[in-house]
Structure formats: structure tokens, C-alpha cells
Amino acid sequence: MVILLVTEERRGRLKRSAAELVTAARELGGDAVGLVLGADPGAAAEELAAYLPRVTALRGAFATAEAVAAAAADAARDLGADVVLFAADKLGLSASPRAAVRLGGALLDDVTAVSREGGAVRAKRFSYLSRVTETVEALASPVVVSVKTNALAPAGHAGARGTVEVREAPAPADPRKRVGERTAAQGARLPLEEARVVVAGGRGLGSAERFAAVVEPLAEALGAAVGATRAVVDAGWRPYAEQVGQTGKTVAPELYVALGISGAVQHLSGMNRAKVIVAVNKDADAPIFKVADYGIVGDVASVGPALLEAVKETTAG
Amino acid sequence: MKVLTVVRQVPDAEARVRAEGGRVDLTGVTFVMDGMDEYGVEEAIRLREAGHDLEIVAVAVGPARFADALRTALALGADRAVHVVTDEQLDPVTLAGVVAQVAREEGAELVLTGGKQADWDSSALGPALAEHLGWPHADWTTRLELAGGELRLRHDVDDGVEELTVTLPAVVTTQQGLNEPRYPTLPNIMKAKRKELATRDLAALGAPAPRVRVVSQEIQVRPRLNRMIDGEPEEAAREVARLLRTEAKVI
Ligand SMILES: Cc1cc2nc3c(=O)[nH]c(=O)nc-3n(C[C@H](O)[C@H](O)[C@H](O)COP(=O)(O)OP(=O)(O)OC[C@H]3O[C@@H](n4cnc5c(N)ncnc54)[C@H](O)[C@@H]3O)c2cc1C
Numbered sequence: 001m002v003i004l005l006v007t008e009e010r011r012g013r014l015k016r017s018a019a020e021l022v023t024a025a026r027e028l029g030g031d032a033v034g035l036v037l038g039a040d041p042g043a044a045a046e047e048l049a050a051y052l053p054r055v056t057a058l059r060g061a062f063a064t065a066e067a068v069a070a071a072a073a074d075a076a077r078d079l080g081a082d083v084v085l086f087a088a089d090k091l092g093l094s095a096s097p098r099a100a101v102r103l104g105g106a107l108l109d110d111v112t113a114v115s116r117e118g119g120a121v122r123a124k125r126f127s128y129l130s131r132v133t134e135t136v137e138a139l140a141s142p143v144v145v146s147v148k149t150n151a152l153a154p155a156g157h158a159g160a161r162g163t164v165e166v167r168e169a170p171a172p173a174d175p176r177k178r179v180g181e182r183t184a185a186q187g188a189r190l191p192l193e194e195a196r197v198v199v200a201g202g203r204g205l206g207s208a209e210r211f212a213a214v215v216e217p218l219a220e221a222l223g224a225a226v227g228a229t230r231a232v233v234d235a236g237w238r239p240y241a242e243q244v245g246q247t248g249k250t251v252a253p254e255l256y257v258a259l260g261i262s263g264a265v266q267h268l269s270g271m272n273r274a275k276v277i278v279a280v281n282k283d284a285d286a287p288i289f290k291v292a293d294y295g296i297v298g299d300v301a302s303v304g305p306a307l308l309e310a311v312k313e314t315t316a317g
Numbered sequence: 318m319k320v321l322t323v324v325r326q327v328p329d330a331e332a333r334v335r336a337e338g339g340r341v342d343l344t345g346v347t348f349v350m351d352g353m354d355e356y357g358v359e360e361a362i363r364l365r366e367a368g369h370d371l372e373i374v375a376v377a378v379g380p381a382r383f384a385d386a387l388r389t390a391l392a393l394g395a396d397r398a399v400h401v402v403t404d405e406q407l408d409p410v411t412l413a414g415v416v417a418q419v420a421r422e423e424g425a426e427l428v429l430t431g432g433k434q435a436d437w438d439s440s441a442l443g444p445a446l447a448e449h450l451g452w453p454h455a456d457w458t459t460r461l462e463l464a465g466g467e468l469r470l471r472h473d474v475d476d477g478v479e480e481l482t483v484t485l486p487a488v489v490t491t492q493q494g495l496n497e498p499r500y501p502t503l504p505n506i507m508k509a510k511r512k513e514l515a516t517r518d519l520a521a522l523g524a525p526a527p528r529v530r531v532v533s534q535e536i537q538v539r540p541r542l543n544r545m546i547d548g549e550p551e552e553a554a555r556e557v558a559r560l561l562r563t564e565a566k567v568i
Pocket residue numbers: 201202203204205228229230231232243244245246247248249259260261262263264265266267270280281282283286298299300301352353493
């Protein structure tokens with residue numbers, strides 16, 4: 001089985017998700033080859049060579065899903081790849097379906113696990129707003145797989161370093177799609193998807209000021225990222241980049257603290273893989289308590305600050 | 318210009334989804350038009366209201382119940398609807414091929430669809446459709462303007478927000494923030510009954526072979542402690558912090 005692992009350079013470095021894709025490749029078994037795309041992919045390719053015997057870097061403009069899909073499909077064809085792996089970040093989710101169509105293959109998207117059953121590639125993924133876990137099997141080849149970020153443990157380095165070949169990307173960017181200005185998500189805070197702890201707030205916080213006064217210090221004390229519900233984002237209290245849920249981000253932290261959040265399914269779908277959930281809500285019947293490990297019925301205005309003090313005491317001791 | 322909006326009829330988010338014998342069982346579940354697709358229908362109507370000369374065709378590929386989503390789209394303002402009827406569960410890439418066939422036959426120049434569907438939890442339909450058609454696509458769109466055969470868009474990327482210019486024909490996937498979908502009014506619901514809702518047979522469109530098979534489905538259950546901590550705020554908070562440290566070992 002030949003596996004092509006597709007990743008991009010990000011600010012000159014290898015994306016964190018690349019090591020998770022290596023885990024997927026090892027799960028499947030076979031010969032894995034790395035493809036690193038980017039304007040300056042050399043250093044990232046060297047990083048990837050610590051995991052894989054062979055890495056190709058393509059230097060070029062890969063700002064669009066179209067360009068990434070075309071390069072990945074070409075490489076997969078040249079290699080005779082049976083499986084093509086992408087990270088299921090926004091770019092990967094956008095490029096992988098195009099690559100699957102280009103290759104006439106099957107797409108298993110946003111998966112949390114991969115395996116081989118006999119000759120077939122299988123994967124696990126969520127459906128019905130994350131209420132269902134399903135096992136799917138590819139019926140066509142090659143199999144394009146996008147792997148949910150943070151779902152698999154990052155792989156360790158291989159025993160021997162692989163070879164790296166850097167090439168110029170042949171095709172110029174498609175003039176039908178032009179990328180303009182890019183504005184980075186607000187703040188230099190910890191990226192939500194990578195955070196080990198998330199402190200999230202909902203409409204129960206009452207105002208943007210109260211949200212900032214209660215959620216931010218607690219997040220600070222826990223070394224956590226801040227999350228928000230859609231109701232909070234719609235109200236303009238917090239930026240969309242902080243929204244957790246179906247139309248926001250999916251997180252899988254060790255600890256998720258939900259303050260003044262009702263627990264609507266669209267919100268749960270983004271956070272229900274958290275290992276431990278703490279919920280504070282003044283309504284004892286709030287649905288969030290059904291998914292919580294520890295719940296406090298109370299007003300966030302008093303329980304929030306109390307939690308901050310308690311966390312400080314506990315972690316200091 | 319012809320605009321297609323692709324819609325799906327999915328379980329209501331609050332519906333209780335059950336699974337039995339390794340399959341999701343949807344009997345008794347209430348279905349609604351996928352909230353994500355509503356943004357696409359709304360945006361097409363707004364383009365027309367902004368003065369663009371458009372025919373809006375709502376398209377659905379799925380079982381008989383999908384006709385309800387099409388009727389809703391007609392009541393909202395779509396001019397006519399096409400329903401490719403099938404009980405087969407097609408994966409997004411295969412289904413995108415069917416929609417592409419309809420788009421070609423219709424001579425559409427813009428296709429709008431939801432960014433992520435609430436039943437199969439996939440965002441692949443839009444990009445796969447664009448590739449089948451050989452068109453560019455923009456996904457996770459939060460702003461859209463049409464001028465001189467070009468779309469100027471804003472959409473979400475991993476580390477923020479990006480501006481895009483896309484030449485038509487193109488596929489756009491829609492999401493929250495793009496607009497606030499309207500509700501169908503009673504007169505418009507009545508008017509929609511006289512609009513054309515054509516049905517097509519999947520076989521007539523080339524009956525594509527599915528590329529993915531669902532082996533099994535189970536309700537995702539993650540055992541939770543559901544432990545409620547009583548007491549005054551300070552007391553309860555201290556107890557939770559202690560449990561997080563000593564029992565859950567996460568702080
Ligand atoms: C297509 C679609 C996609 C969506 N995507 C998302 C998504 O990605 N993310 C998301 O979050 N939502 C999403 N939603 C919205 C979702 O359905 C809910 O409306 C939303 O999550 C509610 O946010 P909330 O819990 O902050 O607010 P509310 O539902 O208003 O709940 C506020 C809670 O705070 C409690 N409360 C009030 N005052 C206090 C107080 N003083 N102390 C303690 N508790 C208090 C209340 O008891 C209540 O439970 C989506 C909806 C649709 C239709």
C-alpha cells in the first residue's frame with residue numbers, strides 16, 4: 001500500500017497536524033511518502049523527513065484549495081498512491097474533496113480513526129451533529145482521507161531520517177480565483193483547537209463586559225483558550241474565531257469549562273469530545289448538565305470568580 | 318443568469334436520534350430544511366433583490382421528504398425546483414456528481430449550498446461539486462457581492478478571514494454570518510404551490526456507483542459523571558477545583 005501524506009508549510013514550519021497524519025499512515029501500514037506544499041517548504045520538509053523515508057517539497061503558490069488539490073492529485077497519480085492523507089483543517093477539508101474527484105477515488109472526510117479491514121480502508125467519523133459515530137468503508141481507489149485535527153496522537157520520529165527533494169511547482173495559480181487580504185483571527189491567544197483547556201462562555205454571562213471579566217481571568221489562570229457560543233458571537237461580545245460548535249470550531253481539550261451555556265446540540269457538537277466537562281448554569285434543567293462531569297447550579301457572576309479563586313488556591317498548593 | 322441552490326431535508330437539531338442494529342433510525346423524527354442551506358437560498362434571493370437578473374432553481378437529491386425543503390425554498394422565493402428522487406444513501410462526492418449533472422443541464426452559473434450538512438456532518442459537497450464542474454469554489458462564505466461576472470467574497474480560513482475574488486461560474490458554500498434567513502410568509506407559501514416542482518429519476522442521470530459504504534452507525538455516548546456539586550459558590554467552586562486536581566487530574 002502506497003500512502004501520500006499531504007501537508008503545507010505554515011510560517012516556514014511543519015503544521016502540527018502532520019505528525020498526526022504520520023500516525024494515520026502507520027495505522028494503515030505501507031510505504032508513506034510526504035508532500036509539503038508552500039512558498040518556502042524546505043525547512044518544513046526537513047522536519048517531516050524525521051518521520052518518513054521520503055519527502056517531496058513543492059515550492060509554489062498554494063493559497064487556494066484548487067492549487068493544493070491539483071498538486072496532491074498529480075503527486076498521487078505519479079506515485080500510484082492507494083491512500084492520500086490530508087489534515088481536516090479548513091484548507092484540507094476544502095482541498096480533499098476536489099482531490100478525490102480528480103482522482104476518481106473515494107473520500108472519507110473528517111475522520112477520527114483509520115484502519116485496514118482485509119483490502120479495504122475503513123474510518124470512523126461523526127454524523128448527525130456529532131450525535132452518531134459511524135464506520136465507513138471506501139469502495140473506490142485511491143482513498144482520500146481527511147483526518148480531524150487533534151483526533152490522533154502525534155507520531156514519534158522514525159529511526160532513520162528520510163530524503164528530501166525540493167522542486168518548483170509547475171502549474172501557475174488559476175486566475176479564476178484570486179486571494180486578497182487575509183486578516184488573522186483576533187489576538188495572539190492560544191489557538192482554540194490546540195488548547196488543552198478551554199473556558200467557554202454563553203449568553204448567561206449577560207454582557208460583553210461580564211464575559212471578559214469572568215471568562216478571561218479564569219482562562220488565564222488555567223492556561224486556557226477562550227471559547228464562546230454562537231449566541232455570544234451573534235451578539236457581538238466575542239469574535240467568530242472563538243465560536244465553538246457546528247458552525248464554529250471543534251475542540252477536544254482535556255478540560256472544558258462551560259459558563260452560562262445552555263448546551264444546544266449545535267454547541268455540543270463542537271465540544272462533546274472534551275475529556276472532562278464542568279458546567280455552571282443557574283437552571284438545574286439546562287441540557288449542558290447532561291453532558292457535564294461536574295456541575296454547579298448557580299449564577300456565573302458569583303460562581304465564576306469563586307472558581308477563579310479556587311483554581312488559584314488549588315494549583316498554587 | 319441561473320442560480321442553483323442545493324437544499325437538504327435533515328433531522329431537526331433537537332430531534333432525538335436513535336440507532337438500532339448498527340443503523341440510525343429516523344422514524345418519528347421531525348425533518349427541516351438544513352439550516353446551513355437556508356443561508357444559500359436567502360443569499361440568492363438577496364442577489365435578485367439587489368437588482369441582478371436571476372432565475373433561482375432549488376435542487377435536492379434525496380428521498381421523497383426532501384420535497385418539503387424544496388417547497389420551503391419555493392415559498393422563500395425560488396422560481397422553480399428540481400427533485401432528483403432517490404432512497405439511496407449517496408456519499409457527498411457521488412452526490413456532487415449528480416448535482417453537477419443537473420447544473421450542466423440547467424446551464425447554471427452559480428451554485429449555492431450549505432457549508433456543512435447536519436446529517437452527514439460533511440463539508441465536502443461544495444468543493445466536490447466545483448471539481449466535477451471544473452469551476453472554482455469559495456467555502457465558509459460570510460460576505461458575497463456580485464459584479465461584472467465576478468464574485469467578491471469574504472470567507473473563513475484556518476487562521477482568520479480572507480478576501481477572495483472568483484470568476485463565474487462558481488460554487489459558493491454558505492454559513493452563519495452571511496445573512497439572516499427570512500421566514501416564508503403565508504401568501505408566499507400559497508403562491509409556492511403553483512410553482513413548478515419537477516421530479517427526476519436518479520437512473521436517468523446515470524445512476525452513479527457509490528464510492529463509500531456506511532458499515533455501521535452508533536449513538537456516540539461518552540460516559541459522563543453528571544455529578545452535581547452543591548453548596549455556596551465558594552464551597553462548590555473549591556470542591557470542583559479539588560476534584561479536577563485529584564480525581565480528574567486535568568489541572
Ligand atoms: C445552523 C445552526 C448552527 C449553529 N451553530 C452553533 C455553533 O456553532 N455554536 C453554538 O454555540 N451555537 C450554534 N447554534 C445556536 C444554538 O442552537 C444555540 O442557540 C446557542 O448555542 C445558544 O447559546 P447560549 O447557550 O450562549 O445561549 P442560551 O441558549 O440563551 O443559554 C443561556 C444559558 O445561560 C443560563 N444563564 C442565564 N443567566 C445565567 C446566570 N446569571 N448564571 C448562570 N447561568 C445563566 C441560562 O439558564 C441558559 O441555559 C447554531 C444554530 C443553528 C440553527
